[in-house]
Amino acid sequence: MNNDIKKVSKNTDSAPKNVASSQTVAFSHYNYISAQLPLNTTTNDLVANNIRVQATQCLKNIKSIVESIEHDMNDVLKIKIYLKETANIENDIKAIDTIYAAFFQGYLPTRTIVAVSALPRDALLQMDAMISNEEGVHPQATDEMVKVKNDTEKAPKRSVSPQTIAFSHYNNISAQLPVDNDTGEIITGGVKEQTRQCLENIKAILEDIEVPLHEVVKINIAIKNLSDMADVDEVYSSYFPDSASGGYVPARTIMVASSLPMGALLQIDAVVSHEDGTSSTATEKDYDTVIKANNTDHAPKSSLSTQTVAFSDYNHLSGQLPIDPKTDKIIDGDISAQTKQCLENIKAIVESVDHVMDDVVKVTIQLKNIEDIDAVNEVYTSFFHDDLPARTVVGVSAIPMDALIQIEAIVSNAEGTPLE
Missing domain, CATH: 3.30.1330.40 (RutC-like)
Structure with missing residues (x-):
């Protein structure tokens, strides 16, 4: 490193x-x-x-x-x-x-x-x-970078947010609802149709800025009913075949929403690589950075997400459940034990790409019971020796596999991902 x-x-x-x-x-x-x-x-x-x-x-x-x-x-x-x-x-x-x-x-x-x-x-x-x-940050020199906002007529627009903003080497996409661009309303149909519409909206936004869908590094899905995930995954997997680019699928986190705007059954947001950057002086493709996806046998694997996807100066990790990677099942134990297992999985992923836990810059924690936060904190702080990451904690009605907790992380990647 x-x-x-x-x-x-x-x-x-x-x-x-x-x-x-x-x-x-x-x-x-x-x-x-x-x-x-x-x-x-x-x-x-x-x-x-x-x-x-x-x-x-x-x-x-x-x-x-x-x-x-x-x-x-x-x-x-x-x-x-x-x-x-x-x-x-x-x-x-x-x-x-x-x-x-x-x-x-x-x-x-x-x-x-x-x-x-x-x-x-x-x-x-x-x-x-x-x-x-x-x-x-030290010792980087100030670069003349600009924010680049973009909206396309081919996807739903909103007065309260642009569809995408690029800065440096990432595009950040506003959460996309399953809205029909012609009517401005949620499309008719069930969760499969709504999943497809969300992804079509993301695809249209990316095509307008000449970025292919397979350059997505992280996907966040907020879903109303966890029981719908099998149908969501059926549609989702058709948009991200693992043969698309370097044999990887994006890192991914699922969150159960109590409700979503416009009564939607799900919404999807995305973080996307932006190879040409947004320097006011750089030429297109000047940076020659590549996406690096990685899985380790020391943490749980999924065919629908990569454990960590690195691009430029960041690694984006999939949400980690308290799964024992040897059994592929949720561990027995209380919230403290499950918190430790989530963090051990994150630690294994981070170490597999030659980093340490103190390289984590942002953590998001989902809790089945928000009252567990003190017990979580006792375990959580023991995994870091340097300054703690920025953090978000929310309570949700359900977590995949009936877990008590799920944790995702963004990790610094000082070495970057230059073209080899």
Whole structure:
């Protein structure tokens, strides 16, 4: 591993702190912001029990963190909003949208919204973010990189988010609902038809920027009914045959949503490689980077996802369940034991690509019972010796294989993936 490029973790007193995460972790040309709850920075208490007030506080906390590292909100590339399950997700989204755009002076970030069963501190919502980091981290020199937003007429448009924003060597795609581009409505049909429509929308967005679907490195699927996954996988596998490029399929994480916008049965977002980068001076294909996918026998394998897919300066890991790789079954034991197994699987994957756990920059944890968070933290913090990664924790109604926990991670990749 090349140790020249260092991750930089920071906390500011201007936003709430968490003993189990850093507020922001920068590596190379991105900063990852931990999920921000609607907490008053002075009192550390939740603000008023009102979706609009809490959304405003989440964005204020993100803004404080962003400004503490000498950036501004126009550097935000992607926002993920997790709503606590309510009777009407559309009303909550409308309330958020009344204040959301005012925090951004340029064009808006890409965005994903999903309702989950519970959030820490019983908040009504939380938001995490990813921001551009043009200056890079030591010893990288400042590069004249620009954000490149794109919308195509061939996929559904939304006033609250562009379809894709490219920065440096990645495109980040807004979550795609199964919306018919001609009608603007959810298509008729079941989960197979909706899966196909989501993927067709992603495909159209990528084709418009001349990127093939097989350059997707990470897929996140939010699904209403976990029992529908077999039907989803049947359609999904036809879009990502493992012979497409280098014999790999993207890293992947499944999250069970309590509800989704427009009453959809699922939505899909994607992280996509962007080989030519977004330097204002570089020529197309100047960087000669390649995708490197890897599986190890020391962690659970799946025919539908690769354990880790590296591109440029990052490794994206699939969500890890507490599966014993020797038996391919969920281990026996309580939340502490299952947390340890998830992290052991992540550690095995990370070490298989010659990295260590302290190279992890962002972690997302799904919990069947949000009350387990303290027990999780006790195990979780023991796996890191350096500054903790940025982190997001949500409570969900179900996890694949009836697990109590699932953990995914993004890992720094200082050596990059140059063409060999």
